[in-house]
Amino acid sequence: MSxxxxxSSVGRKVLMALSGFFLLFFLMQHFVINLFSVISADLFNExxxxxxxxxLIQFVLQPILIFGFLFHLAMxxxxxxxxxxxxxxxxxxxxxSENSNWMSRNMLITGIMVMLFLALxxxxxxxxxxxxxxxxxxxSGLHNGEFRYWEELHHKFQDIIRVSIYCVAFIFLALHxxxxxxxxxxxxxxxxxxxxxIIKKLGTLYAIIIPFGFIFIALFHYFTQN
Amino acid sequence: MDLTLKVWRQKNREEKGRLETYKxxxxxxxxxxxEMLDIMNEQLIKEGTEPVAFDHDCREGICGTCSLYINGxxxxxxRKVTTCQLHMRMFKDGETIYIEPWRSAAMPVIKDLIVDRxxxxxxxxxxxxxxxxxxxxTQDANALPIPKMNADKAFDAAACIGCGACVATCKNSxxxxxxxxxxxxxxxxxxxxxxxxxxxxxMVEQMDIEGFGNCTNTGACxxxxxxxxSIEYIAKMNREFLSASCSSES
Ligand code: HEM
Ligand code: SF4
Ligand code: FES
Numbered sequence: 497m498s499x500x501x502x503x504s505s506v507g508r509k510v511l512m513a514l515s516g517f518f519l520l521f522f523l524m525q526h527f528v529i530n531l532f533s534v535i536s537a538d539l540f541n542e543x544x545x546x547x548x549x550x551x552l553i554q555f556v557l558q559p560i561l562i563f564g565f566l567f568h569l570a571m572x573x574x575x576x577x578x579x580x581x582x583x584x585x586x587x588x589x590x591x592x593s594e595n596s597n598w599m600s601r602n603m604l605i606t607g608i609m610v611m612l613f614l615a616l617x618x619x620x621x622x623x624x625x626x627x628x629x630x631x632x633x634x635x636s637g638l639h640n641g642e643f644r645y646w647e648e649l650h651h652k653f654q655d656i657i658r659v660s661i662y663c664v665a666f667i668f669l670a671l672h673x674x675x676x677x678x679x680x681x682x683x684x685x686x687x688x689x690x691x692x693x694i695i696k697k698l699g700t701l702y703a704i705i706i707p708f709g710f711i712f713i714a715l716f717h718y719f720t721q722n
Numbered sequence: 723m724d725l726t727l728k729v730w731r732q733k734n735r736e737e738k739g740r741l742e743t744y745k746x747x748x749x750x751x752x753x754x755x756x757e758m759l760d761i762m763n764e765q766l767i768k769e770g771t772e773p774v775a776f777d778h779d780c781r782e783g784i785c786g787t788c789s790l791y792i793n794g795x796x797x798x799x800x801r802k803v804t805t806c807q808l809h810m811r812m813f814k815d816g817e818t819i820y821i822e823p824w825r826s827a828a829m830p831v832i833k834d835l836i837v838d839r840x841x842x843x844x845x846x847x848x849x850x851x852x853x854x855x856x857x858x859x860t861q862d863a864n865a866l867p868i869p870k871m872n873a874d875k876a877f878d879a880a881a882c883i884g885c886g887a888c889v890a891t892c893k894n895s896x897x898x899x900x901x902x903x904x905x906x907x908x909x910x911x912x913x914x915x916x917x918x919x920x921x922x923x924x925m926v927e928q929m930d931i932e933g934f935g936n937c938t939n940t941g942a943c944x945x946x947x948x949x950x951x952s953i954e955y956i957a958k959m960n961r962e963f964l965s966a967s968c969s970s971e972s
Contacts, residue, residue, distance in 0.1 A: 501967065504926055504927065504930055504967075505896075505898075505926065505929065505930050505934075505935075505936045505937070506959070506960055506964075507963070507967065508936065509936055509937060510960070510964060575936045578936060579893070579894035579895070579896075579936055579938070581933075581935075582827050582894055582895035582896070582935030583825050583827065583893075583895040583935070584827050585825050586825065587791060587794065587820075587822055587825055588728070588730075588822060589791075589793055589794040589820035589822070590794045591793070591795055592794075592893060592940075592942065594794070594795055595795070595940075595941070595942040595946055596893075596940035596941055596942040597940075600938065600941065601893055601938075601940055603938060675939075678939075682939045682956065682957050682960075683937075683939065683960065684960065684964070685957045685959075685962075685964055686957060687954045687956075687957030687958070692954075
């Protein structure tokens with residue numbers, strides 16, 4: 497008898513949704529922190545230094561986050577592989593757009609685009625950060641006697657190619673989330689006459705505000721270079 | 723109406739199969755789609771070609787056997803109908819119409835447009851019933867009070883005719899809408915509650931064994947379902963499954 501969460505189709509979808517919720521929550525806090533880089537360099541530096549040096553965040557939450565991403569990616573690929581095996585012979589004539597939207601049918605593609613962007617993002621910020629802290633052993637967060645975080649961020653966004661890649665990646669993320677947000681609720685069994693329409697609207701709002709907010713931040717730094 | 727038909731022909735399970743092109747002429751726009759296929763078959767018999775095998779029985783939208791993927795959509799371009807309820811006025815004179823069988827690893831083609839849907843039967847046999855003796859001592863229906871809302875929900879779920887359009891149309895060949903309807907029709911009623919946990923676990927397990935895909939909530943199934951089964955039943959099944967797998971007593 498199947499009763500495990502990990503060995504049934506329904507259970508795996510629940511796990512997919514839980515990892516999705518987790519990533520949604522992570523993305524939101526990341527966005528809020530980045531927003532401070534627009535408002536105040538000092539505040540942004542303070543928060544970044546706290547996030548970057550707090551033991552709980554660095555040694556507990558960060559590994560959980562990495563696991564969450566890898567899990568979401570691996571489970572997404574696994575489900576998608578099973579799904580395409582479930583239809584070995586395709587239709588000669590198929591009109592999926594008659595009954596479903598593009599975003600819902602291309603979660604793997606939009607997700608993988610986000611993943612590719614993450615590779616660049618890691619190269620830009622995460623690897624240097626890890627190197628500074630764990631290889632060079634420099635936890636001061638200082639460069640020439642001043643906090644380096646805001647400067648580093650600001651500096652990265654002077655390159656129009658990098659800014660463009662960021663913008664495109666966030667459009668894919670917006671597409672991913674415009675389906676994913678409400679889908680995750682359905683996957684865990686949440687469907688309600690009154691609340692589901694609200695969740696769908698919230699999902700659309702989230703999928704617009706957060707990705708385009710990130711785009712705004714990238715453009716803000718690009719246009720305020722001196 | 724004159725039409726060009728691209729019809730899937732396949733001798734048996736093993737043969738690879740291919741699309742054949744047939745022309746039919748003088749079809750009335752009031753004809754049903756299956757009547758049009760009857761006319762095509764008569765024409766093929768006259769020409770000495772083996773007629774196309776397709777499933778049908780009631781021809782009034784209740785048996786669910788008339789499974790055809792027509793021009794890229796389960797049961798064709800109309801909504802809330804089975805193929806037998808589809809009329810030729812939905813098509814244009816001179817149109818080319820693709821007619822294919824359901825495509826799913828769990829529902830392989832037996833011949834031409836007919837698929838083996840016994841996977842649905844096995845899912846039903848794994849739990850889609852209530853184990854009570856109903857012979858001879860039937861209770862008065864009103865003896866068990868059931869809230870109107872629950873009765874309605876159970877009834878709506880019970881409208882599922884097992885046609886398989888949800889599987890056919892789903893990009894993942896997922897049977898979630900069908901199984902959700904079958905689980906929910908009992909889960910809302912007191913008679914069904916007794917075996918509810920075991921039922922949902924067994925039916926989901928059987929669904930997985932049969933090789934249906936995983937739901938990605940595209941919602942295509944509820945659009946193509948001839949009985950308008952809503953994906954809210956899929957959420958209901960997910961809840962039933964979650965609570966059963968967290969708390970099963972056996
Ligand atoms: C690492 C790159 C990513 C990949 C490869 C990826 C892949 C996928 C796939 C294939 C699905 C569909 C699974 C299904 O419906 O069965 C999915 C769903 C989802 N993703 Fe992602 N994703 C990625 C990143 C993200 C990010 C960054 C977020 C949020 C910030 C996110 C949030 C979600 C949500 C909420 C769902 C819906 C879960 C559900 O339908 O139950 N994903 N993802
Ligand atoms: S849920 Fe709808 S589409 Fe699926 S088998 Fe039942 S009646 Fe057919
Ligand atoms: S022939 Fe029975 S539903 Fe179409």
